[in-house]
Amino acid sequence: MSTGYSLGLRLCHWITAVLVFAQVSLALLNTLLSEARPGLAELLVQAHISLGAVIFILTVVRIVARLFSPVPVRSHRRTLRLGAIGVHFLLYACLLTLPISGYLKLAWLAFDVTLFGTTILPVLTLNVSLAASAAAVHDVTALILAVLLLLHVAAALLHRHFDGQSVLAHMALGIGLCPVAISGFSNCGFGERVRISNVDCGFIPPITSPSAVTHPPVHQRFDLANGRLAHEALVQRRSIGALILTANTSTQNGDHL
């Protein structure tokens, strides 16, 4: 059973998130500066174009990586699961469509599209109507992406709040050698051996309190310095509100890692 994305996918996810935020900022800044600082505005547009190419490559890498990497098991209802799959599919589609349409919008205006001031992408024959279509696709897709991102973030937060499922943990970045070093064991049972992304991350020992074993989001931390595994279990029980049980346990190096 896989409970988290691979480190590579998680890195791609967060780099993409930062780049998308940067793209929106660059687009807005360009609008604000185009009158008073047109030279700077043009630099921002060039950065927007180059970062768009990076997002495109990252998205292709993520799609390929997802085909060959384990995907976290989702335990919510079928309708929610299908909704999540649909949103993820559309997110990927938008992340591919935006750079392509942005490039075509300029290339069909016979503009030399350069990346980071060096690489020149192929120039197409001037076709104003196709350029206008590409521009329209670019603008509409940007709006769709904005809505999808809101849904994406809202869903992650709502799952954590209402279901106690730390889907955010699937994308958390680790601090140790093990792919999941901070968290990401929301679907793990105690007393199970955990294998994530083909790396054996250890064994989660059982916790004595029976109430803690229902559906615990567990925040894991690996202490690699002394070869020991420590974890903190934070258990939320919806029936009584916010009962938090923290269990600190440790196991010997011979058993794990």
Place this chain on the structure above:
Amino acid sequence: MRHILFGSIFFAALATAAWAASLVETDRYGETFITYAQVDRTNGTYRRMLTTPDVLAAARSGTPLPDGTRIFMESYYSPGQIGTVFHKQKVDGRWKYGSFSGQGPVDLTTRPQASCLSCHAQAAETDFTFTRPLLDAAPTVGLSTVICDRGGRTPCDPAVYLEGVAN
């Protein structure tokens, strides 16, 4: 008959004088440029469009402007105060763009710019020049003034420039 002849000559002279008066010349950009249009915005700012006399003479509606065409757009943030000056030049059939501060030295360098081209693509039917209808009409009707109800540099509907000839 004689009255009609003198009357026609009088009105023709009057019209020519009015046209000559409305098309203001300037040489602040290194050669003679003529203001052929003014675009007023509802926020009090306005733009003046300038080009050279030979371009005005050569412009034919429906045909691309000739290579070497230079068009300037002076942005006025308040009456008489020039802000940014935008300009473009046609080289090998493609527009190159440049800009400089109206308070600083004139910089006539141009290059292809994505930010400019993306916007001007909306005026592709008029050779990527929003005010082309006003430019074409300038030799006969003189300076045109149009009102654009959009803020900032958001381009107006091209119909505004068609309807605004010599208003």
